[in-house]
Amino acid sequence: MRGLGWWRARRRWRPPVPHWPSIRGRARADTGPLVLAAAVVAAVSLLAGAAPPLLRAAADDAVRDAVRRAGGDADVLARGNWEPDDGPTGGRVRAPRLAEDLDDLRARAVNELDPALRAALRPPVALVTSDILKVTDGSVLRTFQLAYFADDRGPGSGPHVTWIAGGPPRAAVPDAAAPAPYDGPPWPVQVGLSEADAEALRLRPGDRIPVQDARRTVKDVRVSGIFRATDDADPAWRLAPWLLHPVVGADGVGSTRLAGLLSPDSLPDARLAFDDGQFRRTVRFAPEPGALTWESGRAVGAAVVALKAASGSSGALDTSLRWETRIDAVLRDVRVRVDAASAQASVLLIAIVAAGVLILLLAADLLVHRRVPALVAARQRGATLPDVGVELLLESAAVALPAAVAGLVVARAVTPGAAWGWALPIVVAAAVAGPAFGVLAAARATRDWRVPANRTPRRRARHTGQLRRATAEAGVVIAAVAALVALHQRGILPAVAGDPAADQAGGVRLQASAPTLGVLAGALVLLRLLPFGTRLTLRRSLRSRRPLAVFGAARAAATAARVLPPLVMLVATALACFALTLDSTARQGLVDGAWRAVGADARLDVAPAGVPATAALARRVAAAPGVRQAVPAQLTDGVRIAAAATDVAPRLVIVDAAEYRRLLAATPLPDAPQLDRLTATADGDLPALVRSHDGSLRPGMRLELLRTGAPPVHLAAVGTAPAVGGAVDVVLVDAAAATAAGVLPAFNTVWVTGPGAARAAAENGAAARVVLRPDVLRASRAAPLTAGLLRLALVSAVALLALGLLGLALGAAATAPERWQTLARLRTLGLRPRDARWVAAGELLPAVALAAAAGPALGLLLAHLTLGPLALRLLTGQATDPAPVPPWWHLGLLPVALLAAVAVVVPVESRLRRGRRPGEVLRAGEGLPDAVLGRRSLP
């Protein structure tokens, strides 16, 4: 019979015809749930639509921030050989127009730049520098350099100076027509000295500066005058700060560099005074961070790579330009961080979208539950299942699409754009779930299951349902395992750097969905246990003497088979916990990162001029109130260390080992007990602790600290150094031992701890730059990507909690008719109204308790499994990926919120039914047998 009917239906197929009055009537009857679904779609679309453009804006800011922080490292340099100056008859000819040549070089460099790159760079400065010379007076190692600047303001247009004695350098040999012989006496050249440099050298205008080059050839350099910079802060000076004052450590440990300023007139002389290889010209472009965006950053990176590839090799003798810059590395670093942040953001967005989809499924389920009678009526009216499906689809599309558009329009209004990619799953779920559930329910309701003889098909249907559920669950578990494995094997960062926004809209990566899938899989497994739990509770309560427990447990056991409401609660709670843990781990990571960056509560970075007084400064600071410790140290980056077969350039740290150890012990910085080994000398070598990112420096090695103009110092690596500041490669020696080994520490840093550290540092740090840990922490919290991610994590946590509570409310609403029907029946047995509320709470509690207890646990488990590969260190500035830091206080609030929601839902439900007498409630449920409602009694 059934087969025949189906065949006839096939024969009489017609396109589905929606029945508009039914659609309108149903929509009017269920305005509440429809508005709710629309609100969820709009809210999630808003969140998911706003996050990618915000992330993109944060990426723009991050690019600018990174280039700004990189300072000179991000400059783009073009080096060009000089035109040959050999005279036709031998010897070198003085080129009086050398300054103009340099301007030509600068113009040539500008022309070679890709327009995208040029747009991102400031006007260039041409810079000529000599090799480092050695000052031959005195015993301390002092070095000297000749330098010339020209920006595009014309020849000699470097930073402005005022001559306070003598005058600007002039041509030493005014009209040198004859070529200079190759092996003649040193060609004389005039330079100007800054006040500080002149004082350090104790020279006056007209004096000769006692210098010689590395080959010990004496140079004839004279002081033409002494100048004062009109503006110390002119960015041009940062190219050669030694022109303004002596700079300690620029040429290795214990050295001080000074410099003389050339003029367009003396530049040709300087060229003759040096061999070509000793006197170099470069054109420097400083980047203009404000002109950079994420997009243009990518173009700049590509242009730089192309430029470097096309550039001549450094050995070439022609005058072609050779390009050098680290801006591509800076951009690559920031891209890695942006990639990490966008992957972390997509982890959170996937969580929100998944919870949103689950809520919409639950809402659709609730709606269909309410509509079964109407759907049955529609079927009886003659509507086919496709008719019903199309009617429901029209309705749900009319709800979902405008809601999504509204969400995206708001997103567009409050952010620089709106990405619709993430909103898509939400819209699809909202549009399709209702019709799908509705058609299934209509099909089920109109198949006659009430005939007792039909028990076998009923059992078969139940088995099919169970099989379907098990298959779906197995699919989710397999996907979760695959995602977790992929995350651990490949990490969160893409192999090829991608666009943060495009990445969101396009292929959502498997790895990023690992936490959500993991939570989903865990929740499904736990929900398998829920019926056992409720049945166990029921069995125990049957033995108890409290009737309310029995009835509550009986109702709970009856509803435990419903998967969706507890699934939504459990998943949302777990993901909220995950988001909170991500947030607190990142926050704690920033605190640790700030400790690592500053090394204490405050740090004084002593200016070169103040270095000799650093020890005294440290003593003064230590004596200030509220200061626990003030430890002076020398931090020199890029020292040359000869190790085994290679040279490395680590950060050299010279500090009193005992004091430093105490400092580490008293702060959250990791302890370094091996500092104790530094005071014992090993075979006359200076004991050192070492640390390197690639293992090129290992304890047990013998190393040499190379110095310019002084014999190397032998080091014995006796242990592992702590990470000092952001340095990945560190060599750390004890100050006293270093002094004994002939390395005089030039303390340029003071670490200050204690509650009064900031104040003491500010009051005493006139000669130093004061770096306060709270400032660093504040700055890194405010860093664009970090701030964006932290905000997203908090918003996600709140949104997920809200979705979880909504899940509780919807789940309660879906079962409320049955619940109060049962309660009305129990009232006919003599249950008091106030006891009915307790029974209702007892019914809701098991699922809520599961979500409240297992949700945070599941979230923490997934945090432990996935936070490591999420590469949070890239945002926090920690040395390694941080271990999860559970925010216990906030996590405690999740269960409280859920339980409080039950305490609200039950009285509200009861109040809504207060006017209804038991007779009425019982009557409302008549005529709808359980099979129609899709309820199944437990096996």
Add this chain to the structure above:
Amino acid sequence: MSGGPLLRVRGVHRRFGTGPTAVHALRDVSFDVAAGTMVALVGRSGSGKTTLLNVVGGLDRPDEGTVVIDGTDVTALDEDGLSRLRRAGVAYVFQTFGLIPVLSAAENVGAPLRLTRVPARERERRVALLLELVGLAEHARQRPGELSGGQQQRVAIARALAASPRLLIADEPTGQLDHETGMSVMALLRGVVESEGVTALVSTHDAVMMALADRVIRISDGRIEGPAGERVGAAC
């Protein structure tokens, strides 16, 4: 209260809604039911049977009139009073059985005894006795879903009798059952009226079932019909 009627209904009115759409479901209904009798309430669909039974059992309140059960004015009771009345005095049997699906037949029957905190031993004894009475001793451990409709209704009757009520109200107890099963359920009701000494007020459509009643009250359009009015005094 020996001698007097167990149930006394006087001038009961019940309207649903207001204005022109108002439904006057009960109009000035008065009748008495003597203790230990089984009274059938008969009427067409929509005549007000369920409404009347609900008002009598305190599941609904009349707009006017009084219902006195065994000397207690039901219409004057508050919710707690009604709960107390249901625990001991009045029990219900519904067309849809109203059993708790996850509890076994025995546990369903024992449910009212839990509410009155009857000790477990005594409860079990009484449940066994009642299941024996309704002929379901073998099915004690089965859940409602595993019982036939007739069996479920027997469990419901056993449950209604658990707390030894004086008045048993049954609203179309055979409505979802086929005729034969319905007859046996009706016969069971008749039997318990006899053996347990309870008074039963049973609504039904079925003329055959009326034959089992001591007396028939006909209701039509919310009014008690014909001879019922005369009998108010006579039944005492």
